[in-house]
Amino acid sequence: xxxxxxxxxxxxxxxxxxxxxxxxxxxxxxxxxxxxxxxxxxxxxxxxxxxxxxxxxxxxxxxxxxxxxxxxxxxxxxxxxxxxxxxxxxxxxxxxxxxxxxxxxxxxxxxxxxxxxxxxxxxxxxxxxxxxxxxxxxxxxxxxxxxxxxxxxxxxxxxxxxxxxxxxxxxxxxxxxxxxxxxxxxxxxxxxxxxxxxxxxxxxxxxxxxxxxxxxxxxxxxxxxxxxxxxxxxxxxxxxxxxxxxxxxxxxxxxxxxxxxxxxxxxxxxxxxxxxxxxxxxxxxxxxxxxxxxxxxxxxxxxxxxxxxxxxxxxxxxxxxxxxxxxxxxxxxxxxxxxxxxxxxxxxxxxxxxxxxxxxxxxxxxxxxxxxxxxxxxxxxxxxxxxxxxxxxxxxxx
Amino acid sequence: xxxxxxxxxxxxxxxxxxxxxxxxxxxxxxxxxxxxxxxxxxxxxxxxxxxxxxxxxxxxxxxxxxxxxxxxxxxxxxxxxxxxxxxxxxxxxxxxxxxxxxxxxxxxxxxxxxxxxxxxxxxxxxxxxxxxxxxxxxxxxxxxxxxxxxxxxxxxxxxxxxxxxxxxxxxxxxxxxxxxxxxxxxxxxxxxxxxxxxxxxxxxxxxxxxxxxxxxxxxxxxxxxxxxxxxxxxxxxxxxxxxxxxxxxxxxxxxxxxxxxxxxxxxxxxxxxxxxxxxxxxxxxxxxxxxxxxxxxxxxxxxxxxxxxxxxxxxxxxxxxxxxxxxxxxxxxxxxxxxxxxxxxxxxxxxxxxxxxxxxxxxxxxxxxxxxxxxxxxxxxxxxxxxxxxxxxxxxxx
Numbered sequence: 001x002x003x004x005x006x007x008x009x010x011x012x013x014x015x016x017x018x019x020x021x022x023x024x025x026x027x028x029x030x031x032x033x034x035x036x037x038x039x040x041x042x043x044x045x046x047x048x049x050x051x052x053x054x055x056x057x058x059x060x061x062x063x064x065x066x067x068x069x070x071x072x073x074x075x076x077x078x079x080x081x082x083x084x085x086x087x088x089x090x091x092x093x094x095x096x097x098x099x100x101x102x103x104x105x106x107x108x109x110x111x112x113x114x115x116x117x118x119x120x121x122x123x124x125x126x127x128x129x130x131x132x133x134x135x136x137x138x139x140x141x142x143x144x145x146x147x148x149x150x151x152x153x154x155x156x157x158x159x160x161x162x163x164x165x166x167x168x169x170x171x172x173x174x175x176x177x178x179x180x181x182x183x184x185x186x187x188x189x190x191x192x193x194x195x196x197x198x199x200x201x202x203x204x205x206x207x208x209x210x211x212x213x214x215x216x217x218x219x220x221x222x223x224x225x226x227x228x229x230x231x232x233x234x235x236x237x238x239x240x241x242x243x244x245x246x247x248x249x250x251x252x253x254x255x256x257x258x259x260x261x262x263x264x265x266x267x268x269x270x271x272x273x274x275x276x277x278x279x280x281x282x283x284x285x286x287x288x289x290x291x292x293x294x295x296x297x298x299x300x301x302x303x304x305x306x307x308x309x310x311x312x313x314x315x316x317x318x319x320x321x322x323x324x325x326x327x328x329x330x331x332x333x334x335x336x337x338x339x340x341x342x343x344x345x346x347x348x349x350x351x352x353x354x355x356x357x358x359x360x361x362x363x364x365x366x367x368x369x370x371x372x373x374x375x376x377x378x379x380x381x382x383x384x385x386x387x388x389x390x391x392x393x394x395x396x397x398x
Numbered sequence: 399x400x401x402x403x404x405x406x407x408x409x410x411x412x413x414x415x416x417x418x419x420x421x422x423x424x425x426x427x428x429x430x431x432x433x434x435x436x437x438x439x440x441x442x443x444x445x446x447x448x449x450x451x452x453x454x455x456x457x458x459x460x461x462x463x464x465x466x467x468x469x470x471x472x473x474x475x476x477x478x479x480x481x482x483x484x485x486x487x488x489x490x491x492x493x494x495x496x497x498x499x500x501x502x503x504x505x506x507x508x509x510x511x512x513x514x515x516x517x518x519x520x521x522x523x524x525x526x527x528x529x530x531x532x533x534x535x536x537x538x539x540x541x542x543x544x545x546x547x548x549x550x551x552x553x554x555x556x557x558x559x560x561x562x563x564x565x566x567x568x569x570x571x572x573x574x575x576x577x578x579x580x581x582x583x584x585x586x587x588x589x590x591x592x593x594x595x596x597x598x599x600x601x602x603x604x605x606x607x608x609x610x611x612x613x614x615x616x617x618x619x620x621x622x623x624x625x626x627x628x629x630x631x632x633x634x635x636x637x638x639x640x641x642x643x644x645x646x647x648x649x650x651x652x653x654x655x656x657x658x659x660x661x662x663x664x665x666x667x668x669x670x671x672x673x674x675x676x677x678x679x680x681x682x683x684x685x686x687x688x689x690x691x692x693x694x695x696x697x698x699x700x701x702x703x704x705x706x707x708x709x710x711x712x713x714x715x716x717x718x719x720x721x722x723x724x725x726x727x728x729x730x731x732x733x734x735x736x737x738x739x740x741x742x743x744x745x746x747x748x749x750x751x752x753x754x755x756x757x758x759x760x761x762x763x764x765x766x767x768x769x770x771x772x773x774x775x776x777x778x779x780x781x782x783x784x785x786x787x788x789x790x791x792x793x794x795x796x
Contacts, residue, residue: 054650079582156768159603184477205557352789370554391750
């Protein structure tokens with residue numbers, strides 16, 4: 001069987017992205033979600049000529065005619081309606097954030113004033129019209145586009161939602177995801193495994209990887225029994241948008257997943273990718289449901305979840321995101337097989353570059369190494385020698 | 399008044415970090431928290447000599463004596479107790495993840511076999527002892543340290559907790575944080591502001607910035623009234639570990655925060671930092687409580703929260719984390735004042751470098767620009783000319 005290249009596999013996965021609709025969410029709960037509407041300025045920003053220093057507001061004309069002392073007529077506080085300077089030879093104290101008082105057009109900060117007996121003396125020889133004034137609409141005009149649809153929402157966007165009074169925000173609905181472990185050797189986390197058993201861990205790693213995407217996935221364990229698998233998976237296909245499996249996709253006698261999925265009418269889009277670790281990855285589709293069946297060893301599951309599920313998700317929610325992160329290999333590395341190698345690396349910033357240092361692993365099963373590393377450096381499948389200083393794509397998971 | 403340098407301000411803030419104790423949390427809820435115990439291997443990993451390919455297990459000695467065909471005695475499935483090969487001239491089918499059957503010491507994958515009538519023929523001239531076997535304890539020995547105390551928990555660590563049966567994990571307790579906005583010009587997000595008013599936004603930006611640290615902060619608005627501020631802040635100091643203010647720390651007539659905090663016995667550790675934006679930042683302490691009083695304009699609050707609160711938090715929870723991210727300035731830039739300048743930039747990966755392109759802003763109040771940028775490039779205070787290609791620290795907020 002010829003293996004699918006990593007590039008082709010990503011392409012197929014992404015081309016089978018879904019669309020799970022839109023939901024309205026309270027703006028404070030949208031962090032990390034994908035915006036599904038354009039956000040416009042509901043008014044000019046600033047909404048008024050705004051004083052940007054604490055001090056006084058005066059008429060520039062009065063100053064330019066030679067006047068240097070100004071009687072204080074009143075105080076324009078932030079949050080008060082606009083006051084009017086009655087006498088253009090006077091001044092108004094005006095605070096940061098306040099509306100510029102009527103009949104004034106320059107603000108001078110306290111640091112440049114001497115105030116005595118209600119008279120402000122300006123210790124300056126020159127001022128500019130509109131100095132220290134943030135004029136209405138200079139940042140944005142009412143109706144201007146502030147945030148584009150399909151933006152990943154960060155704290156900056158949350159602030160803008162608040163500013164424009166957008167209490168409820170349309171965001172992409174998340175897919176319903178079920179993560180299934182198989183394998184008779186697995187016991188629960190709170191159980192004591194017998195000598196030949198191990199605890200379930202991949203499903204929880206993946207729950208956490210999906211939590212980073214704000215997806216709350218469910219989990220299930222199914223024993224390596226073909227009939228049980230058939231019944232349970234059929235039911236899961238009716239209730240979830242995505243099924244992710246861990247294990248039972250290789251050549252073993254009890255690796256029933258591909259066969260069972262085939263029996264259930266799921267169309268295989270590829271099986272086995274030209275990569276290490278993670279080669280036995282199986283991917284298929286039925287109606288609008290997709291099935292990621294990852295090999296069961298921990299590092300394979302981990303890297304495949306980020307390499308394939310993440311871009312599938314981004315595309316599905318309309319996020320125009322491509323992982324363009326790169327890192328520089330910090331030492332020579334050799335990998336013979338003609339496969340894309342996901343090399344576990346430790347990252348280190350220096351001189352504006354991100355350096356990747358290989359962590360020596362014990363093969364694809366070594367979960368503990370994931371804790372020692374920060375990322376996978378993606379070494380292409382058409383070479384064996386990789387040289388210190390070369391730049392490669394990197395998948396950072398911290 | 400002489401300004402505190404950014405470096406000194408960070409130092410003071412970090413030196414006044416707290417310690418909020420430890421709590422036990424279900425392992426699945428620890429993502430993004432800081433581990434407060436060492437995690438050890440509860441057994442060897444792998445816990446048994448594990449077959450790492452689907453195929454057969456044989457005695458290498460039998461193969462090396464010239465034998466190439468092996469009668470299949472049985473199947474060693476993953477999850478079954480160890481079987482014993484009765485006749486060393488036979489073989490046992492053995493699956494990935496299974497215990498290596500007794501009396502065997504090499505595994506050969508199906509791809510290299512021809513199986514007919516219960517006899518497996520090995521299509522190989524040479525094998526190695528222990529090939530395709532992941533020997534017990536080669537990854538980690540029982541008692542080995544897998545994750546160090548004070549690690550920030552990522553999906554990789556969640557997987558390891560599961561593997562070693564760590565269902566409840568000791569993590570750093572989070573500080574109780576109250577975020578307070580002041581300013582009579584502010585109205586609620588769901589209100590329609592009058593011409594001279596704006597909506598509250600900074601507190602929500604900061605709630606989101608803290609949410610990224612897994613801190614659930616509370617929020618409050620207090621009007622610019624000295625007596626009200628005194629009463630309310632006194633009560634807040636009794637109920638929270640950290641108060642963060644937005645606004646009322648500059649030179650305005652209604653900037654009561656420093657005065658009120660002083661009256662309440664809070665010790666000022668600095669006021670005004672040699673930076674733009676964010677200069678009027680006030681920081682103080684009383685008993686074990688710290689108070690971050692940030693200036694009220696949106697970009698100042700935003701950058702100060704990341705630049706100061708984040709490292710204070712990291713130190714408080716014992717995380718040995720320093721932001722070492724750097725980026726390369728993509729065009730010449732000029733900034734005259736002798737202040738650290740937090741330049742809003744858009745980031746772009748190219749050739750293993752992270753390039754930072756300035757976004758032209760309208761001063762410190764322009765929240766909308768935050769949505770157009772990705773980060774702040776931190777330009778030092780001792781120069782005015784910054785040249786394309788130079789590398790500076792960068793604070794990434796997406």
